[in-house]
Amino acid sequence: MFPDAPIQLRTMGKMLECIEQSDITFASTGSQEPILFKENLAPVAGDEKKVLIDISVPLNVAGDVSEIESIAAYNVDDLKAVVAKNQAKRRALIIDAENLLREEQKTFSSWLHSIGTVPYITRLQTRAETIRAEELDRVMGKLSNLNKSELLAVEKLSKGIVNKMLHGPMSHIKELVDVEERKLVLKNLEAMFKLGA
Secondary structure (H helix, E strand, O other), X not given: OOOOOOOOOOOHHHHHHHHHHOOEEEEXXXXXXXXXXXXXXXXXXXXXOEEEEEOOOOOOEOHHHHHOOOEEEEEHHHHHHHHHHHHHHHHHHHXXXXXXXXXXXXXXXXXXXXXXXXXXXXXXXXXHHHHHHHHHHHHHHHHOOOOHHHHHHHHHHHHHHHHHHHHHHHHHHHHOOOHHHHHHHHHHHHHHOOOOO
């Protein structure tokens, strides 16, 4: 079963000798009472850390064994506590994962809804840019006394005004979650700015 592991089975008469030579010992017998006590383990405990795992019910390792400094004794109740702790951690991780999924779902849903708004926003920006450029061209003759850097400043100013005017409506559209409300707003936007034309 474990070809590379030095697992050995011994009789009860060799029990203490085996514990003395082993780092980890599993105890599991049909005994109705503990068979390993502080008094019979202390002489074989040594200075090196040893682990005793008692998987018997009722227990084979007495409670006083944990008083031996070099022996860490665990039983079925300890294992149950570890399992319960791990289950609690897993439950907490599941809750975290569910929260993360909910957030990602909201983000994805928002992105998915925004896809429908992109053509409208693009048309609105294009329409605004067309109006801005036409109006700027119309007044350029009156601005002939301006030098190149001043003309660029006027151009930049006109773009800034348009962008600021569009920012609020575009942000509002992107934030709309209700699909029907979004459709209504987009329909009104299309009519107000003649975006379909």
